[in-house]
Amino acid sequence: xxxxxxxxxxxxxxxxxxxxxxxxxxxxxxxxxxxxxxxxxxxxxxxxxxxxxxxxxxxxxxxxxxxxxxxxxxxxxxxxxxxxxxxxxxxxxxxxxxxxxxxxxxxxxxxxxxxxxxxxxxxxxxxxxxxxxxxxxxxxxxxxxxxxxxxxxxxxxxxxxxxxxxxxxxxxxxxxxxxxxxxxxxxxxxxxxxxxxxxxxxxxxxxxxxxxxxxxxxxxxxxxxxxxxxxxxxxxxxxxxxxxxxxxxxxxxxxxxxxxxxxxxxxxxxxxxxxxxxxxxxxxxxxxxxxxxxxxxxxxxxxxxxxxxxxxxxxxxxxxxxxxxxxxxxxxxxxxxxxxxxxxxxxxxxxxxxxxxxxxxxxxxxxxxxxxxxxxxxxxxxxxxxxxxxxxxxxxxxxxxxxxxxxxxxxxxxxxxxxxxxxxxxxxxxxxxxxxxxxxxxxxxxxxxxxxxxxxxxxxxxxxxxxxxxxxxxxxxxxxxxxxxxxx
RNA sequence: GUCCCCAUCGUCCAGAGGCCUAGGACGCGGCCCUUUCAAGGCUGAAACCCGGGUUCGAAUCCCGGUGGGGACGCCA
Numbered sequence: 001x002x003x004x005x006x007x008x009x010x011x012x013x014x015x016x017x018x019x020x021x022x023x024x025x026x027x028x029x030x031x032x033x034x035x036x037x038x039x040x041x042x043x044x045x046x047x048x049x050x051x052x053x054x055x056x057x058x059x060x061x062x063x064x065x066x067x068x069x070x071x072x073x074x075x076x077x078x079x080x081x082x083x084x085x086x087x088x089x090x091x092x093x094x095x096x097x098x099x100x101x102x103x104x105x106x107x108x109x110x111x112x113x114x115x116x117x118x119x120x121x122x123x124x125x126x127x128x129x130x131x132x133x134x135x136x137x138x139x140x141x142x143x144x145x146x147x148x149x150x151x152x153x154x155x156x157x158x159x160x161x162x163x164x165x166x167x168x169x170x171x172x173x174x175x176x177x178x179x180x181x182x183x184x185x186x187x188x189x190x191x192x193x194x195x196x197x198x199x200x201x202x203x204x205x206x207x208x209x210x211x212x213x214x215x216x217x218x219x220x221x222x223x224x225x226x227x228x229x230x231x232x233x234x235x236x237x238x239x240x241x242x243x244x245x246x247x248x249x250x251x252x253x254x255x256x257x258x259x260x261x262x263x264x265x266x267x268x269x270x271x272x273x274x275x276x277x278x279x280x281x282x283x284x285x286x287x288x289x290x291x292x293x294x295x296x297x298x299x300x301x302x303x304x305x306x307x308x309x310x311x312x313x314x315x316x317x318x319x320x321x322x323x324x325x326x327x328x329x330x331x332x333x334x335x336x337x338x339x340x341x342x343x344x345x346x347x348x349x350x351x352x353x354x355x356x357x358x359x360x361x362x363x364x365x366x367x368x369x370x371x372x373x374x375x376x377x378x379x380x381x382x383x384x385x386x387x388x389x390x391x392x393x394x395x396x397x398x399x400x401x402x403x404x405x406x407x408x409x410x411x412x413x414x415x416x417x418x419x420x421x422x423x424x425x426x427x428x429x430x431x432x433x434x435x436x437x438x439x440x441x442x443x444x445x446x447x448x449x450x451x452x453x454x455x456x457x458x459x460x461x462x463x464x465x466x467x468x469x470x471x472x473x474x475x476x477x478x479x480x481x482x483x484x485x486x487x488x
Numbered sequence: 489g490u491c492c493c494c495a496u497c498g499u500c501c502a503g504a505g506g507c508c509u510a511g512g513a514c515g516c517g518g519c520c521c522u523u524u525c526a527a528g529g530c531u532g533a534a535a536c537c538c539g540g541g542u543u544c545g546a547a548u549c550c551c552g553g554u555g556g557g558g559a560c561g562c563c564a
Contacts, residue, residue, distance in 0.1 A: 009564045044563055109562055116561090125490045125560070151562050168493070177491050177560090185562040192564045216492055216559035239494080239557090246556065274500095277513090281501050286512045288501085305494095305501075308557060312499050315514040325527080367527040378525095429523090444523040456525045 002034030004207045006060075006067075007196065009041045010052035013257040014059030016311060017211060017241045017249055020275040024238055024304075025209045026065040027276065030296035037203055038070030041196070042083045043189050059258040063268050064292055069203075077203040082195050089190035092198045092228065093152045093183050101157075101227045102183060104150040105132040106143050127179040128153065152184040154193075154224065161219035166207075166236035167304045173219035181220055193217065197224040200233060209236045209301070212308070213248075236301050239279045239308045249311055261316075265339065265371030267327075270320040279309045289322055317370045324366055329359035332366065336375055343376035345383040360466055364458035382466065387453035387475070389482070397449040398483030402438070407450060407483070409436060410443055411476045420469045422461035429461070450479030 006022040008014065014022070029036035038060070042048035057071060069075030079085060096102035105128075112128070119126035133155065135143075143150070156179065162172040183194035190198070200208060215237045225232045243253035255261060261271055272292050281303045282290075290298075324332065333351060340346040350358040365379045381387055397403065413428040414420075429447065433440040444460050451472060457463055464472050 007564090011564075041564060047563075105562085107562095112562080120489085127490095127560085153562095165493095171492075173492075179560085182562045187562080189562085191562065196564085211558095212493065213558055214564090217564090219492095237493085242557080244499085248557075278500065283502075286502080288513055307494050309501090310499055312514065315500065318514055321527090368525065426523095439523095441523055448524065454524090458525080460523055 002029065002032045002206050003037060003204050004029050004034060004209055005037035005039050005200070005203065005205050006065075007039045007041050007199075007210075008056050009044065009047075010049060010056060011044065011047040012052060013055040013259060015249070015256040016258065016275070017256075018056075019059060019063060019258045019271070020241060020278060021209065021211055021238065022060060022065050023063065023272060023275050024236075024280070024299075024301075026067075027295055027299035028207065028209060028301060029068070031299045034206075035068045035075075036065075037075070037077075037205070038067035038073075038080060039199060039203070040071060040081045040083075041192070042081055043192070043195050045083070045189070048083070055257075055259065062259065062262050063272055082190075082199065085195075085199065086189065088202065089194050089198050090184065090188060093190070093194060096154065096183065096227060097152060099227075100155070102152050102154045103133050103180075104140075104143075105153045105180075105182070106135075106148050106150045107132060108149075128181075130180055133180065149186040151182045151186045153180040154183050154220070154227070156180050156223060161222040163218060163222050163232060163235055165215075165218075166234055166301045167306065168215070168237060171215070171218070173216075175219070175223070178219055178223070183224075193220050193224065197221050197228075197230075201225070201228065201230040205233050207234045207236060207301075209238065212237045212240050236304065238304055239306060241278060242308050242310045244310060246308075246310065253311070265373035266316065266320050267323050267335070267372070270316065270323040273323065274316045274319045278311070280304050289319070289326075321370045324369065324372075327366075329362055330355075332362050333358060336362070336372060339372050339376055340383070343380070345376055345380065357466065364462055364466070368458065381452040381454075381457070382463075385471065385474075389453045390449070390455060393449045393453070393455045394482060394486050397446045397455070398479055399486040400483075401487070403446050403483045404480045406432075406436065406438065406443055407446055407476050407480050410447060411473060414464075414469070414472060414476075417469070420465055420472075422459070422465045425464050426461045446479075447476070450476045 004025045006018075006025045008018055008022075026036050028034065040053055040056075042053070053071065060067070067073060069077065070080045074080075093102065097104065115129070116126040132150075132153070156175050158175060160172055160174050161178070162170065165171050181193055182191050184190055199205075218235060218237075222232055241249045243249045245253075249256055255264065258271070262268070269291060272295070273288075273290050276290065276295050276299075277288060280299075282298050282300075283303055327335070333355075337346060340350075361379060361382045362375075365375050368378055369375050410429055410432050413432045414425065417424050417428055429443055430440045433443050445455065447464070448457055448460050449455060451457075451460070451463055451467060467475070
């Protein structure tokens, strides 16, 4: 049974990179019938907050990445907050000290910083000098007697740390390049290295799928696994997501929080599809559009590419539109509700007695919208009689001398229609154009401005049909007046 | 600076020695459709970082260089 985990630190919202890591873990678990664990790494009390935990949970829920064990779900290895598992880390650290695999370090952060700065000024890379490793018994006893605060450092053994990475292959680090890292801070809290390993061991994690930025931490982890005699899990380090400038994606690049995209009108299914294909490929075939369910059926770690990937919002837009196009009318309508409400265009009968009309409207709008936020501005004229007039359009299509007569004629022709469907309307408009010796386009453009206030809209005949005979009549007449006013 | 990772169109990917005249997608250009804008169809421009090997044959394997990224915290 495969067990994977996503282990975010609640020091910020769920960002794009974390979301993709979570997605890969989730897909891997679902693909192999494994368990997806969510563990909150809140051992940095200073920077962690409950609010951020909620933010991360919201992000995961929005994406649909439900976890099998973790906050609010629980499981055999609860609790899933590291701040509630401190005893376990302390025990592991003490065990390492007892076994001579770690030692107490009495150097203060200030001293270390000074020594580090000194070494760097001299042009060398600083590595802890093991000052406290070779303390004589007397000094050590004295320190202990006065209960001097101390951290616990792992004693890096000679040799090398190597591991098999599922996406990179064999990776070797010379232990000489690894310093005696702190595993337990002087305040009794574990550092990341200790807590991840301790938890991954206890939670029986079999595959660690995480960002590339952890690759240089991995040898430390391997050393810890060995020190406590635990089986080393499989690692898979996935490439990072970069901004357009090829730098690691960060706030500088604009929206990086997943929920920010939700607020911008993106669909979670589009985000999932897009993220899945950022750094991963199903291999053969040219298909790019997938649902989450489809992805869980084909996801394979072997399809992860080696190089970093640049986040391309234009492609996200495309995915978003494609997924919107595939939503059922009811589903689309449901997602749109908050947006139309915010625009003051919503009313409950849109999903009740007027649903057929509403769905038809959405059908016309959805090929023109890339995001959910675009429906209201695009289709406002369907829902409200207060048109947002484009002055240039009025001047061009309504103000000309012939415009009034043209519209009057069209209006008269439409009034004769038995049925107010697109085909009948089109026939009537074209016939009117012929009768008046003008191009149909002239009437169509004037009609469009009359009905929508703008020069851009869905097909005029569909628009007119959906607006209905009465509203069309009223708007055309209002437009004639407006045109006359603009002329004067 | 040290260590590690990576390297195919502008971007995301395909390519696991001959199938490559290097394929798809986004974006960009053109054409078609057409009442505008989209969507859709067709189509064009656009890449194997460089240098050495190995091989009958290399985008694919090896070495070096260059370039990019990441890590070097009592952050995670």
